Amino acid sequence: MSTPIRLYTQATPNGLKVSILLELLGLKYDVTPIDFSKNEQKEDWYLKLNPNGRIPTIVDTSTNTILAETAAIMQYLVDTYDKENKFSYKIGTPLYYKQLEVLYFQMAGVGPMQGQMGHFKRAAPEKIPYAIERYENETKRLYSVVEEYLNRNKANGPFLVGDHLSIADIAVFTWANFLERGGIDIKPWPLLENWIESIAKLPAVQVGLNVPKRD
Template sequence: MPTPNGHKVSILLELLGLEYEFQHLNFAKSEQKEPWFLELNPNGRIPTLVDSSTNTTLSETAAIMQYLVDTYDKENKFSYKVGTPLYYKQLEVLYFQMAGVGPMQGQMGHFKFFAPETIPYGIERYENETKRLYSVVEEYLKRNKENGPYLVGNHLCIADIAIFTWASKLHRAKIDINSWPLVAQWFENIASLPEVQLGLTKPMLST
């Protein structure tokens, strides 16, 4: 599905220049809960990666992204060498996205757009927490400012990609990314990459 989590993987696949196919799942028909998919991913969530070249099947985007760079990014163009301080900082920011930005922004989206009734407390709570978390992203960028607009080190890595896809949805919630100047600059830098633009078009909804 064309969600922040789906786009994390499609963008990374494009950046790595790997050939891949994707299969769209119809959430309205709960295809992600069908037995064949649950065999691949017991949590019934997207995305799930099946790599036939290594006989590896993975779910959870942090695990998928880490697997892809460990396996196919031997020159560390979009990652940092295992065991180095930057490798662990990359994990810190990646896990920050998985534990914070994604769940909180996702709950904000639920209460704003999908809840069967309007619950002001839920909307306010998760919107405020989402904004707080992007203030933390701003702080990561501030602390790494001398290296350019990256969250970790001196080049784009999987931690940037993971947060970027969620930041790309802020406008839908009418949250102005320019509230955080460094985040806005960082976002535009990543969004300008052709591979990222292409990755954001995959997967697309089936017609």
């Protein structure tokens, strides 16, 4: 039996943000994996849902909502389904805006720079040392900023904002969780290392990291 929420996704840092949040919120949802090898994200049926041709996209028939862009999706999910602010902060409060600051920092900085680093290190048809060095150095700089966010907030626990896990943490976590696989040593950032470990061991996060399910 289908649920009102359908997630079109793949197991990338961006896709995992949404599956993890759905699991943390305890929401039932159906998954449609998007096959990059077949370029499904560029097919007409998918572009009608998401004109940018990227993942993830969410369709919630209970509210007639179709959304792409992970920051928008995550904000929608907590605004709609997290009324007790278990993974968010109350709209209009200082912590709400700090949450947005970190969320946008991830969207504008961490994701694009780390993504470019990964591309030039693993996928580019030729190795371009300048590009690899540029994006690797910027990725490291951005994670030193993440370390500083954790340092400034350490009195409240291992969270980027406030005193509990929020969409700000989730958005950065899925990218940080790929750092070592990208050849980046996280030992220089002890708060970051502890923060990654504390989030990764949460049962809902473990389930969300396995969406779409792999054989």
